[in-house]
Amino acid sequence: MQYTKTVFLKNNKECLLRNAVGTDAEEIHKIFNLTHAQTDFLCTYPDENLFDTEEERYFLLEKERSANEIEICAVVGGHIVGTAGIEAVGKKDKVKHRAEFGISIEKGFWGIGIGYALTVACVECAKAAGYMQLELNVVSENRRAISLYEGIGFREYGRNPKGFRSRKTGWQEIVLMRMELA
Template sequence: MEYKPKEVLLKNGTPCLLKSPGPGDASAILKLMSQTSEETSYMARYADEVNITLHHEQDFLSSTLKSQKDLMICAVVNGKIIANAGINPIAVFERYLHRATFGISICKAYWGLGIGSHLLAAIIRGAREMGYEQLELEVVQENQRGIALYEKFGFETYGTREYCFKYRD
């Protein structure tokens, strides 16, 4: 699904454009994935595990724009993609069609400016438009900033998985 571009103001007054990234944004999205994976241990992968080819990412972004059940929204500040969020169906079986999973990543230099709230609000609206009734995510228990954001939007903890991540050290 394509998100209609929208400009929002960050807490510091900086304009920020929310939009669906297209194939032309593939390189910037890959850089964002590497950067955010490097900046925090809360992401699912290490930066050196972002090994998606540019062509594959272009195809992925193109198919996401055309999808009726997937959505990706990025945040652009001063022409640079600095955050990204997306939703995908849990499964294609009828009993799962009401559920989607989502993820979000923000460059550390932009934490605390309200980008997460803007992206999450847009993702929730998009999920409703696509017919989803339930959004789910996994979050590292130590990620208190993330958890506070999710709780602000009504998310509740429904379970924990101890030792879910195994770090290299």
């Protein structure tokens, strides 16, 4: 999938949203490790990153060529500060109407509209790809994210009280959210 859009953030800076490409692999790899170290709300830790730069490049090339999946990066001041993407839940008839959404943003760029812009971009891409439902998981303590997702149209459909087992805090409850697209 292809996506490009420029938005202005709450701090009046310009942010380019575009699909991440193979040549972004090194910077995407670094931002993944950074964002996963900055918060306990994501599903992995930096030392669990299974990709090296070359595998990241291949992953991004696959997304670039895909008709129904995408990885979007947020670029501010010439640097990638966050990513978000959609992936098919599966290819079988019973689940091919569903996609999963994931996002991570460098902590210094929280609260200025990048999360909103990336989420809306992924919703637009999911609709364009023909999905009927977009899904996400969010840690229940991440109230800012839940509020953002609800404001865009996601609704809670369940909870998993032991969804994550944090190295720092123990069990984390996961809120399951979905948005109907059609």
